[in-house]
Amino acid sequence: MAVKIFFPTSCSAAENGLLIGRWMADHRSAVILAVLHFPFIPGNVKCYLAQLQQSTGLNLSVLGTWSYWKAEKDEKMQTFFDDLSSIFNHQPWLRIVRDTSSKFWDCNIERSGSEDQEEVILLYCDQRKLMLSELHFVTEKSEIASVFNTVAKSRPLFSLDKYDEGPVKLTHWQSDGMEASIIVELAKHVSFPLCTFLSLFASLLTNFFSARILSGKPLSFLWSKLSTCEQLGKRLEHLRLVTSTERAKDHTQFMRKSNTFVSLLLDMVLGVLLISWLYRENRIGQLANILLPVADRVALELQELLQWLMGAPAGLKMNKALDEVLGRFFMYHIHLWISYIRLMSPFIESILWYIGLSACLGLSLALSILSDIIALLTFHIYCFYVYGARLYCFKMHGLSSLWRLFRGKKWNVLRQRVDSCSYDLDQLFLGTLLFIILLFLLPTTALYYLVFTLLRLLVVVVQGVIQLTIELLNTLPFYAMALRLCRSYRLAAGVKFRMLEQQSGKPLRLLMQINPLSYGHVIQIYRLPTSQYYPKDSWGTLCKKLFIGELIYPWRQKGDKQD
Known part of the structure; x- marks a missing residue:
């Protein structure tokens, strides 16, 4: 059975170093997360990996060595790489070599007590896309789901790169600099008091409309029959959800909040456009x-x-x-x-x-x-x-x-x-x-x-x-549809593989690409909860009522009982 190695494309041009990642014995595959550069102290590396295991909950370790030969091979460096396997002592031990003189890579897998050469498949992947993607229609125990989960939980590992002062220097998808924006940071600081004010305003409106005078028998019956009051109540619920200061616990809550916010924003923009047309x-x-x-x-x-x-x-x-x-x-x-x-x-x-x-x-x-x-x-x-x-x-x-x-x-x-x-x-x-x-x-x-x-x-x-x-x-989930249009990899339905190179005696090189969700599945999965009304009768029941003369009300509220 072949051994699969998921290698990040951002590490292809890294200098010589160690391969940091996770070995998944159940699937006989390794997920490479970063390349650790020289010089380093083995004790500091082990302490750093122990801290990462506590923060991420993943069994991260040194899986092998990475060699990028730009000239003739240095025998001393080769001997040093051989000694590293005895220091970190991981089984199996990977040796990936990229030689500029050839377009084919070389990869060896060493196991103690075994001299047989195992077949290797190198799978290139984009770490950033894997980390930001949400995988659908894939079982949690599958190999692909484990790869996505490993990269997503490894955020603390990506906080340091080769330019930072720290115990180690790493190359990964953020090696060219941390993504940051002054506008985004200012928006984060301003959003909290603004959300608090809007949440207080929404709660005051909700308490006003739920007062005993307005919830009396005549007025409550009138409010339930007016579409305006139902829509106003729905938008108040949306406003309270968007302005809530609680962080989203999972991807589902985050997407619901984002879709609700975009729905509110688009609704108000269209309303302002209508006002500008009416009063012109x-x-x-x-x-x-x-x-x-x-x-x-x-x-x-x-x-x-x-x-x-x-x-x-x-x-x-x-x-x-x-x-x-x-x-x-x-x-x-x-x-x-x-x-x-x-x-x-x-x-x-x-x-x-x-x-x-x-x-x-x-x-x-x-x-x-x-x-x-x-x-x-x-x-x-x-x-x-x-x-x-x-x-x-x-x-x-x-x-x-x-x-x-x-x-x-x-x-x-x-x-x-x-x-x-x-x-x-x-x-x-x-x-x-x-x-x-x-x-x-x-x-x-x-x-x-x-x-x-x-x-x-x-x-x-x-x-x-x-x-x-x-x-x-x-x-309609407008935010999810915009993600599908502009950042299709964010909503993944699976992966597909494209062959890059193949030669006998060399590892098979494949490119792993993300299959995005279709627009129909995006609407089906991320559709917001339905409004207060929905069809009451089927076409057959409707025709029967029309024939015998019963009153028809094709829209009713969720809590109403059937006649």
Whole structure:
């Protein structure tokens, strides 16, 4: 079985020295982390490795020697390398040699009591990418996961390099200098008091909205029905999560915090852009001037629709008395709605002006207010739908009960089943009379129910599109998607290998590259918790409810029970 050596590309040009790393006996592989340069004191090296083992929890040791021959080999240096194996005494002992005169490397593995030469596979890897990557879909006990885990836990080893004053001088991925930024350091110092202030502000708002007066029966019912209040509560939770001063315990919490922060930031930026568009060239006044003619046009179209239904729609023969009653009843509601709009017309521009200001809290909040406004402006359509659905449902239940009467059946309320039952002549006569009345009145009721259900579904579709947009702003992992786009190695699904060189008698050289997660998996894994609403019924259940006339509410809260 071949021995695999994971060698960092940053150490390829290092001077002669010792190989610091971890030997994984279960997988017969070695992970090289750094090259320790001369001069050094063996006792200091052993003390330094002991400290690293305590801080990292990894069994780090000297695995062998690294030789970079730029000229002819020095016999004294070769003899010195031979003596190092007896000082550190690690089994197996690796000897990796890079000669500038040849593009092929040489690697020997020495074991005590064994003279057989083992096959070696050199796997080049990027330490920085391995340390910053989060591996997915790989079992924790696999060899690749052990390599990633070893590099990730070896951060204390990378704190010293060959330019620092210390007991040892190392070459690793940060040998060209520690990554630092003055702006980043200043941001870290400023973020703590800012986060503390925002967290206090969010907690005050939460306590205000959870006060006993606002959580009373009428107001709590109203808040639960308004999309604006639900979205405001959701954003307050996000703000408290982002401004929390507690450090993320693991990668999952860090990604959730980062995705929430980017979601909030993007939401507010889009809201500011919306404000700049609305308050430019007096677009608020233009919208207010357009709204009244549109409302009058909608009312006129509804009146014409009702007059068409009160006549002979599509040549159908309707029950004239019931048609007249229903038409006048719905026409009266339209007149009430027109009067309401006329009463609110002087204040519409001011209302739109203040609503536009709410976009500074985020585009999602502005969309929630728009959804509530649509619900209020189409409240008469909802009333039409409820009236028509209740009347149609009453007739459908009456016809189904009378149909069971003709077959000698009845519905047992206690046992929730259909049982046999015997009826006398008077009951059958009365049931037949009621059945005929309901059957001949059904087409008129069904036509009104069909028309107003279609209008209600149109409003629901518009609100569903708005709710879907809010859902995307709340749940899409924008930070994770940006990482996948700009730093694809940060989210790894696995690794792939590309062959560099192969020659008989020499180690096989492979380049290990990171396979990034697909965008679909990124969204699936790092998607934020869903908002308060989600679809309630399947398509089959929805069609069944539409046929029998039950009221449909395609969106509901998580805590609600099924009807």
